[in-house]
Amino acid sequence: QQQVKQSPQSLIVQKGGISIINCAYENTAFDYFPWYQQFPGKGPALLIAIRPDVSEKKEGRFTISFNKSAKQFSLHIMDSQPGDSATYFCAASKITSGSRLTFGEGTQLTVNP
Amino acid sequence: GAGVSQTPSNKVTEKGKYVELRCDPISGHTALYWYRQSLGQGPEFLIYFQGTGAADDSGLPNDRFFAVRPEGSVSTLKIQRTERGDSAVYLCASSLTYRDRSNEQFFGPGTRLTVL
Numbered sequence: 001q002q003q004v005k006q007s008p009q010s011l012i013v014q015k016g017g018i019s020i021i022n023c024a025y026e027n028t029a030f031d032y033f034p035w036y037q038q039f040p041g042k043g044p045a046l047l048i049a050i051r052p053d054v055s056e057k058k059e060g061r062f063t064i065s066f067n068k069s070a071k072q073f074s075l076h077i078m079d080s081q082p083g084d085s086a087t088y089f090c091a092a093s094k095i096t097s098g099s100r101l102t103f104g105e106g107t108q109l110t111v112n113p
Numbered sequence: 114g115a116g117v118s119q120t121p122s123n124k125v126t127e128k129g130k131y132v133e134l135r136c137d138p139i140s141g142h143t144a145l146y147w148y149r150q151s152l153g154q155g156p157e158f159l160i161y162f163q164g165t166g167a168a169d170d171s172g173l174p175n176d177r178f179f180a181v182r183p184e185g186s187v188s189t190l191k192i193q194r195t196e197r198g199d200s201a202v203y204l205c206a207s208s209l210t211y212r213d214r215s216n217e218q219f220f221g222p223g224t225r226l227t228v229l
Contacts, residue, residue, distance in 0.1 A: 046218070100169060101218060
């Protein structure tokens with residue numbers, strides 16, 4: 001019941017296109033849903049995060065859509081750029097202090113110029 | 114300011130040997146986490162420290178794995194009798210822990226452990 005499932009495993013998008021990555025979770029106790037971006041040889045870096053009291057959060061070209069009833073959330077990258085090529089991980093946790101993150105399997109995004 | 118640092122960046126060892134991996138968190142962060150990332154997978158939680166004490170060690174795979182944080186800052190992950198299956202990138206993260214703040218965790222670059 002701690003799993004977070006992520007799809008697709010890999011994604012190829014043309015420059016300027018929209019990249020969409022989806023995640024589903026099982027544990028209804030989760031109340032914090034971040035997306036992390038990871039480049040080769042680097043640790044994950046927080047991109048954007050959402051709490052379940054809102055259905056959407058936008059920061060620049062990045063938007064999280066959240067569907068609490070379906071236990072699903074997604075990342076949309078607008079106007080995708082070659083520099084966005086990286087591995088993206090969704091995650092979930094409880095917001096109580098010090099909660100562990102449960103990560104999805106990751107999506108390798110390639111944005112072609 | 115400086116981010117989370119981890120040493121060594123790479124460690125190659127032989128099966129059965131003992132290894133220590135070090136993590137230096139962001140100054141002032143009271144929470145420290147260890148995760149393990151296998152090739153092509155998302156990070157998996159190992160252990161979490163709040164201050165000096167291990168608040169949650171339920172992710173440690175077996176008793177060959179142990180971690181300490183004696184002064185509430187630097188942490189060391191210790192692996193005894195290493196096995197080939199221990200080969201992975203070991204990530205450390207730290208965060209501020211205030212009741213009303215989000216649980217933003219800042220990750221280090223990781224230590225790539227290879228057990229031959």
